[in-house]
Amino acid sequence: MTTILERPLAASPATELPSMDLHFSSVDEMRQGLDKAVATLIEAAKDAACGILVTRLQPGRYTVALDDSVPFGETYENIAA
Template sequence: MIAAPTAEREIRLSFSSAEEMHDGLDRAVNSLIESAATDANCGILVTRHEPGSYTVALDESVPFGQTLEAIAA
């Protein structure tokens, strides 16, 4: 797994296996929950860009307290 924080509000992740992916996405979401709680005006959006490539980010379009998933077109 390769994780690259792009800002306090976003983490880009690359995985080489499904096992890495599940654990890595869970850790990334959990790491942003604290930031979302202090911000209290956004939730977390997990976006799949291509197989093995994801972004986990705080997003104001997601209601506070929720985590949503999206697939980039």
């Protein structure tokens, strides 16, 4: 999943980057929930000038968070070990 954003002219530094811990019981619920979570964090990503990281922690459990290691305007997926 990749989301392209236009970089803002000035970004305010973020002291604490927002994140969401999500639990799903079905595939359809997961797809809709992850899409909604990423869409929710896009505005915050513009302000923080960083990207979004979606991490699968275990089946049905994910975190969606702003992450300084992800380039601005991109969304990366990760599977926790």
